[in-house]
Ligand SMILES: [Zn+2]
């Protein structure tokens with residue numbers, strides 16, 4: 001009887017690990033509930049506590065609206081608004097939030113609820129096409145939450161995209177920019193994945209290279225705390241872009257959307273240094 005020992009060092013290579021997947025799709029119910037819990041924890045003592053708690057309520061509402069038999073519909077971001085299903089998700093999202101939002105938010109929710117269908121479709125289309133300045137910031141995150149829920153549930157019901165050697169700057173499932181990149185733990189200890197701002201998929205990219213242009217020659221890591229901070233901005237001197245890297249090795253409770261949203265002052269500092277963010281947060285869409 002012969003033995004087949006694993007090759008020493010095989011697990012050190014991302015490509016050779018039996019756990020390696022080019023794209024992973026976190027279970028949505030678990031993801032939304034982790035996100036909500038993390039947002040509530042980060043809200044404690046935070047300057048923008050009310051907004052972090054509002055984002056937590058949106059994540060909880062998304063979890064409660066997950067389609068029971070799985071999702072359906074297109075995953076190409078620009079095709080989603082025409083498909084229609086997100087509109088009823090938005091109505092139910094607004095209904096669930098209506099009784100439990102700050103007084104400053106309630107009128108915007110009501111205005112979004114009462115928006116004529118063609119104006120609502122136009123706003124959704126603008127967001128899906130990345131024309132964020134065409135939609136008032138007070139209603140955009142709620143629209144985005146319904147588009148995202150539609151796209152994320154459809155992505156989990158569809159076959160995974162074929163794997164390839166390319167490491168994409170934008171999501172290989174839906175084509176949207178990332179929120180941030182994550183350094184994972186557990187079976188994927190130390191591996192880096194980017195988290196999609198729309199379909200909540202995560203895709204692999206080796207560490208220590210620019211997630212935007214792929215160059216590795218002029219990277220810097222910026223944070224307010226020590227070099228061991230959980231959230232750092234990975235900036236690139238070649239394309240002058242940056243995206244945050246959030247380390248679950250340093251804090252296992254960290255979550256892409258929540259930890260990014262709670263550290264927007266880091267964005268202000270990095271932008272002041274002349275770098276441009278190459279992704280965005282669903283709750284802080286670029287204006
Ligand atoms: Zn995506």
Ligand SMILES: [Zn+2]
Pocket residue numbers: 210211212213214215236237238239240241
């Ligand atoms: Zn770059």
